[in-house]
Amino acid sequence: MTPANNLERVLTQGNFAVTAECGPPRGADPDVIRKKGGLLKGHVDAVNVTDNQTAVVRMSSMASCIILKDMGLDPVLQMTVRDRNRIALQSDVLGASALGIRNILCLSGDHQSFGDHPGAKNVHDIDSVQFVDTVRMMRDEGKFLSGQEIKGRPDLFIGCVENPFADPFEIRALRAAKKVKAGAQFVQTQCVFNVEKFARWMEMVRALGIHKKAHILAGITPLKSPGMARYMKNSVPGMDVPDGLIERMGSVPKEKHRDEGVTICLETIDAVRNIEGIAGIHIMAIEWEDIVPEIVKQAGLLPRPIPA
Amino acid sequence: MIVADRKPFDEIMDMIAPYDRVLLLGCNECVTVCAVGGTKETALLAAQIRIKRQAEGRTVDVGERTLERQCDPEYVNTLAESLDDYDAVLSLACGCGVQFVAENYPGKPVLPAVNTRFMGVTEQPGMWAERCQGCGNCVLDRTQGICPVARCAKSIMNGPCGGSHGGACEVNDQLPCAWQLIIDRLKARGKLDTYSEVEKPRDWSTSRDGGPRRRVREDMTL
Numbered sequence: 365m366t367p368a369n370n371l372e373r374v375l376t377q378g379n380f381a382v383t384a385e386c387g388p389p390r391g392a393d394p395d396v397i398r399k400k401g402g403l404l405k406g407h408v409d410a411v412n413v414t415d416n417q418t419a420v421v422r423m424s425s426m427a428s429c430i431i432l433k434d435m436g437l438d439p440v441l442q443m444t445v446r447d448r449n450r451i452a453l454q455s456d457v458l459g460a461s462a463l464g465i466r467n468i469l470c471l472s473g474d475h476q477s478f479g480d481h482p483g484a485k486n487v488h489d490i491d492s493v494q495f496v497d498t499v500r501m502m503r504d505e506g507k508f509l510s511g512q513e514i515k516g517r518p519d520l521f522i523g524c525v526e527n528p529f530a531d532p533f534e535i536r537a538l539r540a541a542k543k544v545k546a547g548a549q550f551v552q553t554q555c556v557f558n559v560e561k562f563a564r565w566m567e568m569v570r571a572l573g574i575h576k577k578a579h580i581l582a583g584i585t586p587l588k589s590p591g592m593a594r595y596m597k598n599s600v601p602g603m604d605v606p607d608g609l610i611e612r613m614g615s616v617p618k619e620k621h622r623d624e625g626v627t628i629c630l631e632t633i634d635a636v637r638n639i640e641g642i643a644g645i646h647i648m649a650i651e652w653e654d655i656v657p658e659i660v661k662q663a664g665l666l667p668r669p670i671p672a
Numbered sequence: 673m674i675v676a677d678r679k680p681f682d683e684i685m686d687m688i689a690p691y692d693r694v695l696l697l698g699c700n701e702c703v704t705v706c707a708v709g710g711t712k713e714t715a716l717l718a719a720q721i722r723i724k725r726q727a728e729g730r731t732v733d734v735g736e737r738t739l740e741r742q743c744d745p746e747y748v749n750t751l752a753e754s755l756d757d758y759d760a761v762l763s764l765a766c767g768c769g770v771q772f773v774a775e776n777y778p779g780k781p782v783l784p785a786v787n788t789r790f791m792g793v794t795e796q797p798g799m800w801a802e803r804c805q806g807c808g809n810c811v812l813d814r815t816q817g818i819c820p821v822a823r824c825a826k827s828i829m830n831g832p833c834g835g836s837h838g839g840a841c842e843v844n845d846q847l848p849c850a851w852q853l854i855i856d857r858l859k860a861r862g863k864l865d866t867y868s869e870v871e872k873p874r875d876w877s878t879s880r881d882g883g884p885r886r887r888v889r890e891d892m893t894l
Contacts, residue, residue: 446826450873472826472828472833472834473826474835474842475825475826475835475842475843477843478842486826488826488827488828489873489876490873490874491826491827491828491829491830491831492828492830492833493829493830493870493871494829494830494870494871494872494873497870497872498873509873525834526834527834527835530832530833530834530835530836530837531832531836531837531838531839531849531852532832532836532852532855532856534855535832535855535864535867538867538868539830539832541868542830542867542868542870545868545870546870554834601834601835601837601842602833602834602835602836602837602842
């Protein structure tokens with residue numbers, strides 16, 4: 365069985381890590397998560413569970429993490445600051461730790477106007493940097509944000525995200541540095557389609573020495589079709605899909621779209637592996653989790669390490 | 673100023689349907705500046721109501737008056753006698769004005785003719801935009817004069833989030849990203865090095881989150 369803090373061990377022992385994303389269902393059926401977990405098991409070091417991604421209501425990340433944990437996977441609990449204030453966030457941090465979840469990823473969250481409840485009130489009591497700082501303080505100082513003492517500190521490996529493709533570009537490494545300064549131990553990036561820009565971001569990351577203080581995992585998303593590529597480019601916040609990639613996807617016959625997507629994905633993995641400071645990849649195969657084993661296998665990343 | 677939008681005409685007509693004598697009450701402050709509830713707009717709405725009611729074959733006595741301010745007892749108190757001639761007041765002031773008239777004349781229905789939107793500025797003629805959320809603990813000295821609380825869709829204090837693109841907010845391409853503006857100004861002032869400081873969580877108790885707010889100056893109270 366995978367140890368609960370598998371991801372941290374894989375990374376700290378210097379292995380090239382592989383994580384994957386698992387989107388919970390829009391319903392209460394636990395078998396959806398079990399099926400996705402079953403596909404990923406043995407192929408990844410940890411599984412991120414999204415927290416109502418694109419502000420669409422789904423099964424809770426916490427519950428889905430527990431289902432995965434019971435299957436022997438190491439879940440990464442994604443938590444956005446969009447839907448919970450500091451009281452709820454800290455309460456869930458304690459709860460997650462108590463349930464044996466050992467990884468947390470702190471995010472802002474997509475604005476609710478993108479989701480299925482655009483009339484919802486958002487929270488944003490604290491931001492994602494402050495949330496990272498809060499979890500670190502709870503764990504390392506044994507204190508709540510209020511300064512009051514915690515009896516029974518949470519034990520979590522803290523992650524954050526950064527989007528190298530959002531603007532203004534020149535502060536994107538500085539912002540990652542801010543999150544690492546606040547306590548982030550690993551950074552998972554937005555999907556890399558524009559490898560050249562990503563490499564430039566990594567130059568800034570290295571100049572700031574961020575890669576020596578935190579493990580940086582490059583976000584990888586296989587494209588299913590030219591339509592998906594266009595949708596990602598035009599409708600998903602903060603996504604940079606170069607026109608050349610969209611054209612390349614469109615240049616092959618329809619029945620070859622998925623193969624071409626996987627080929628591009630493998631090329632991207634190869635490219636980011638050769639960038640100094642990249643500690644692993646985070647595969648976000650959106651509603652296409654069954655392709656992950658093939659990608660990991662073809663990328664030559666099997667078998668996954670079993671850390672001591 | 674407080675910026676408002678007039679409610680849809682049909683909604684206003686439904687609201688005043690039970691009444692035959694209605695006083696339209698404009699306000700000479702913010703809603704006049706944002707061209708929604710001053711003397712001019714009050715006259716226009718009164719004319720629209722008269723025409724519509726006439727078309728429906730139902731008479732209506734529409735009065736028009738504009739107070740200097742509907743949020744101040746000095747002016748609201750002058751209404752007393754004129755209200756006797758009306759069944760209801762249709763106020764074109766912001767929500768503060770509507771409520772203040774209503775609480776001073778509890779026997780009279782006071783209805784809102786506008787939707788109060790935000791505290792903002794006139795960016796150009798005919799265009800108003802939000803600038804302040806009244807959080808009660810101003811940070812503009814630390815954010816280069818640009819408010820992330822009011823102007824960032826996520827009120828992020830360590831921004832920008834991953835949705836900022838080409839200077840715009842992820843919510844709307846027409847909405848400037850407040851953090852892009854802050855970074856631009858930090859750069860222009862040669863202060864980008866201050867960006868690496870982690871801004872700590874805010875105390876929202878001075879904001880609406882602490883409950884409805886009140887300010888008392890003992891030296892001025894009666």
